[in-house]
Amino acid sequence: MVNEFPQVVTIAGTDSGGGAGVMADLKTMQARHVFGTAVVVAVTAQNTLGVQDFMALPTKLIDEQFTSLVTDLNIRACKTGMLADASHVHCVVENLKRVDFGPLTVDPVMIAKGGAALLAADAIQTVRDELVPLATVITPNLPEAAALTGLTIEDDQAMMAAGHALQELGAKNVIIKGGHEADPQTANDFVLLADGSSFWLSAPRVDTVRTHGTGDTLSACITAELAKGAAMATAIQTGKAYVAAAIQQTIQVGHGHGPLNHWVTPSAEVTRYDN
Ligand SMILES: Nc1ncnc2c1ncn2[C@@H]1O[C@H](COP(=O)(O)OP(=O)(O)OP(=O)(O)O)[C@@H](O)[C@H]1O
Numbered sequence: 001m002v003n004e005f006p007q008v009v010t011i012a013g014t015d016s017g018g019g020a021g022v023m024a025d026l027k028t029m030q031a032r033h034v035f036g037t038a039v040v041v042a043v044t045a046q047n048t049l050g051v052q053d054f055m056a057l058p059t060k061l062i063d064e065q066f067t068s069l070v071t072d073l074n075i076r077a078c079k080t081g082m083l084a085d086a087s088h089v090h091c092v093v094e095n096l097k098r099v100d101f102g103p104l105t106v107d108p109v110m111i112a113k114g115g116a117a118l119l120a121a122d123a124i125q126t127v128r129d130e131l132v133p134l135a136t137v138i139t140p141n142l143p144e145a146a147a148l149t150g151l152t153i154e155d156d157q158a159m160m161a162a163g164h165a166l167q168e169l170g171a172k173n174v175i176i177k178g179g180h181e182a183d184p185q186t187a188n189d190f191v192l193l194a195d196g197s198s199f200w201l202s203a204p205r206v207d208t209v210r211t212h213g214t215g216d217t218l219s220a221c222i223t224a225e226l227a228k229g230a231a232m233a234t235a236i237q238t239g240k241a242y243v244a245a246a247i248q249q250t251i252q253v254g255h256g257h258g259p260l261n262h263w264v265t266p267s268a269e270v271t272r273y274d275n
């Protein structure tokens, strides 16, 4: 049905504190005017201070959630987030192969801002071998890109090399997020598109600890824009402008790494530098 409202799904873990994971994804999707749905892979007991506990759901229940969606809704784009361990990565991969949920944004979530591991160390190889080749676009932060490629990433050249390495592993489009860079002035993300062209997106760095769920928000926004039919480069630029505004126009919630302001409209402060 051509005129159906755009529907998207996040395949990820919940955050009881509301700032990251499935909750950040759904808030972003709502703000970007698509209908958000969720396949819950894991439940975390979490707030802005950290992750207190988590448990992954039985894989049978994950299979059933995929089936519930595919038998009724018309999902046009999807994203993955926290996948917990190798068996759950494998389960999600098998389900993604049996359904057609449109372009896949892979946010290879590994470690929360407070330091808690959201992906078992031995599952990194499963992500690299099974999930990365399915990615229409992959959005690692610097430690995630380093873990997936085996590269040490300390400068722009290394970010670009990591982008190409991820394309060689099978991801069609790549964004290496520079949120963890040392640069005190700007937050710079490297974008490598499927056609081999590349550019940088730069936003003023906000001096804040209120950055809980930045990666989730970026990848959920890209997923929403792709569902609405945006070209990949446009979807990525809108994602960067949205997350930059959501960090800048902060809200006071919690006592630690506070959540973002998902009500913002994308600001124009992002600069694109073509290579
Ligand atoms: N302090 C900041 N000021 C401006 N932009 C930032 C800041 N921190 C991160 N960003 C931007 O936010 C986006 C997410 O990057 P980041 O590297 O923080 O992701 P992440 O570590 O996966 O996030 P999370 O694990 O909290 O979901 C990127 O576009 C990055 O440049």
Ligand SMILES: Cc1ncc(CO)c(N)n1
Binding pocket: 012, 013, 014, 015, 020, 021, 022, 044, 046, 081, 082, 109, 111, 112, 113, 118, 212, 213, 214, 215, 216
């Ligand atoms: C459930 C969940 N997913 C992703 C992240 C990373 O932001 C988090 N902290 N929690």
